[in-house]
Amino acid sequence: xxxxxxxxxxxxxxxxxxxKSVLVLGCGTCVAVCQAGGEKEVGLLxxxxxxxxxxxxxxxxxxxxxxxxxxxREFFDAIKxxxxxxxxxxxxxxxxxxxxxxxxxxxxxxxxxxxxxxxxVTEAQGNWAERCRACGNCVLADYGGICPMxxxxxxxxxxxxxxSKNGKCEASQEKDCAWVLIYNRLKKQNRLVDLNKVLxxxxxxxxxxxGRYINEVYLKPRMEEKSAQ
Amino acid sequence: MENTFEPKVVAFCCHYCAYSAADLxxxxxxxxxxxxxxxxxxxxxxxxxxxxxxxxxxxxxxVFVAGCEEGSCHFxxxxxxxxxxxxEAKKLLxxxxxxxxxxxxxxxxxxxxxxxxxxxxxxxxxxxxxGPNPLKTQGKSI
Amino acid sequence: xxxxxxxxxxxxxxxxxxAEAGPLKGTDxxxxxxVAKLLKDKVDAVNVTDQQSSVMRLGxxxxxxxxxxxxxxxxxxVTCRDRNRIALQSDLLSAAVLGIQNVLSLTGDLPSSGDHxxxxxxxxxxxxxxxxxxxxxNEGKDMMGNPLVGKTDFFAGAVVxxxxxxxxxxxxxxxxxxxxIAAGAKYFQTQAIYDPGLFEKFMKRAEQYKxxxxxGVIPLKSAGMAKFMxxxxxxxxxxxxxxxxISQAEDKTKTGLEMCSDLIKQLKPLxxxxxxxxxxxxxxxxxxIEAAGL
Numbered sequence: 001x002x003x004x005x006x007x008x009x010x011x012x013x014x015x016x017x018x019x020k021s022v023l024v025l026g027c028g029t030c031v032a033v034c035q036a037g038g039e040k041e042v043g044l045l046x047x048x049x050x051x052x053x054x055x056x057x058x059x060x061x062x063x064x065x066x067x068x069x070x071x072x073r074e075f076f077d078a079i080k081x082x083x084x085x086x087x088x089x090x091x092x093x094x095x096x097x098x099x100x101x102x103x104x105x106x107x108x109x110x111x112x113x114x115x116x117x118x119x120x121v122t123e124a125q126g127n128w129a130e131r132c133r134a135c136g137n138c139v140l141a142d143y144g145g146i147c148p149m150x151x152x153x154x155x156x157x158x159x160x161x162x163x164s165k166n167g168k169c170e171a172s173q174e175k176d177c178a179w180v181l182i183y184n185r186l187k188k189q190n191r192l193v194d195l196n197k198v199l200x201x202x203x204x205x206x207x208x209x210x211g212r213y214i215n216e217v218y219l220k221p222r223m224e225e226k227s228a229q
Numbered sequence: 230m231e232n233t234f235e236p237k238v239v240a241f242c243c244h245y246c247a248y249s250a251a252d253l254x255x256x257x258x259x260x261x262x263x264x265x266x267x268x269x270x271x272x273x274x275x276x277x278x279x280x281x282x283x284x285x286x287x288x289x290x291x292v293f294v295a296g297c298e299e300g301s302c303h304f305x306x307x308x309x310x311x312x313x314x315x316x317e318a319k320k321l322l323x324x325x326x327x328x329x330x331x332x333x334x335x336x337x338x339x340x341x342x343x344x345x346x347x348x349x350x351x352x353x354x355x356x357x358x359x360g361p362n363p364l365k366t367q368g369k370s371i
Numbered sequence: 372x373x374x375x376x377x378x379x380x381x382x383x384x385x386x387x388x389x390a391e392a393g394p395l396k397g398t399d400x401x402x403x404x405x406v407a408k409l410l411k412d413k414v415d416a417v418n419v420t421d422q423q424s425s426v427m428r429l430g431x432x433x434x435x436x437x438x439x440x441x442x443x444x445x446x447x448x449v450t451c452r453d454r455n456r457i458a459l460q461s462d463l464l465s466a467a468v469l470g471i472q473n474v475l476s477l478t479g480d481l482p483s484s485g486d487h488x489x490x491x492x493x494x495x496x497x498x499x500x501x502x503x504x505x506x507x508x509n510e511g512k513d514m515m516g517n518p519l520v521g522k523t524d525f526f527a528g529a530v531v532x533x534x535x536x537x538x539x540x541x542x543x544x545x546x547x548x549x550x551x552i553a554a555g556a557k558y559f560q561t562q563a564i565y566d567p568g569l570f571e572k573f574m575k576r577a578e579q580y581k582x583x584x585x586x587g588v589i590p591l592k593s594a595g596m597a598k599f600m601x602x603x604x605x606x607x608x609x610x611x612x613x614x615x616x617i618s619q620a621e622d623k624t625k626t627g628l629e630m631c632s633d634l635i636k637q638l639k640p641l642x643x644x645x646x647x648x649x650x651x652x653x654x655x656x657x658x659x660i661e662a663a664g665l
Binding site for chain 3: 153154155156157158159160161162163164165166167170171177179180183184187192195196199200201202204
């Protein structure tokens, strides 16, 4: 999932305090799972904003809504009419959702309430960790299912740097050295010999922005153009 | 105005412990603050940060959550979860400008009617000291 | 272009001695020149560090070039932290035309450890792929295989950390050493060594590669420094008796230098040379060399 982290209340308040009305819009997919921008978090933020505006002596109409996903156009249908009653959307989605919000509801303002952090997993309740950098060139098969691009602080694909200490990263003793993890995993798989594979040079050509992926099968079918007769 | 202020205190109480303690306090004719409104829950683990915020939004002057003693939760650790929710809600209250002291977590055994009465009095006293929920006073002044 | 003097030194089978000159933050090179000239003729080559510890300072390319001008053989250190493959290759070509013949390939510390922690780390290449790029440039082509008009003739080195603490870390160091050799590393210099026993064990393993190894040494200045390195520097393990010796010493500078030259004497039979990282004590390097009988 995409993991998001709510901005500080102060940052959020600063970005909406001059508005007359704002619709707090949650996203029911990734950020709901990581408890940053789902229906419940919308309720919490809206309650905070209502109390704060009252205490600050300003009148801001605060609305609440959550849609299934903010990264698919059709889900916005459910709130399109409601959104018209507000000056801006305070989107609790990831960066993609915030942008789609601005695009689908144009010219309405779409303000982010979260910082989008990474693509990751739930390691424990309330504890999310990055696993993928969306590099567009997956090499996990060669590295025992541990991503050197993501888990290694330097994204090294040819072995560890000299900074690995006690199995931890030079960046922080809190972080595991990706290469020690890779070594231990491959050893369990009796595949240590795979580490001797020829050296790899990373290909960043797929990381040009903005990325796009098209699957012809799912494109809207069109009548084939008849050649002019 | 100041003398006539009678705070509204909401207590989220666990059915298995604090609620029984409150009941026992009544049976024992223990006196405790009449300002307390009890919301009975099957376990304080059901308390959500949102409930705590809503209580303040709807005008409570103080709120407390009373769960079982540590290690005695009927549902293993619902009371510990409740404690974390209280910490979270305190943080959010502080962010918006409401005194976090208006909210507290207590652990009260079913037999400890005295502690329940103490908690009720303590929170009422705090509300008296802090004055009415600022949402009520600020709201009126605009 | 004459061959690298460092290469010749290795070929002559003499015990090679290299030192280190860290460029300063700023443009005043007085001190640098003083140190460099003190080291001249005392060592076979001088490493010029590249933004060491991710602290921004005068560049290693410019300083390496200055050393050439002063008649000192430089080892141009290149890290992969700050430049992508285009800049790295270009800088290597620049180094070649500026008369620099030795390059040491390093991954580079993370920016978070330096004085610009907000910098974007690059790591487009790593120490292994950079070595293969150097090999390519020496053969007259860039890393995409495009021909060069005039090729380089670098003598490329790399680093290895023999003090890795776990089986995994140790095996990975060996693995990476093999990869570096395959990618064109002609010699290695190591992280600081304090335990000759451990180093001997490592050399038994590394002997098979027939690639010269320079043992890294850092003179101890205090017990605090030793403890700091033990705690924070991967692969460095100063034994307790050395820590005790320096902490009890009356003249810590004298003892530190003596311990360093004693260590070099013990390491000498095990390897092909020594790399002295003086860290502020550059002017005392000739003293260490003399006391070690080199």
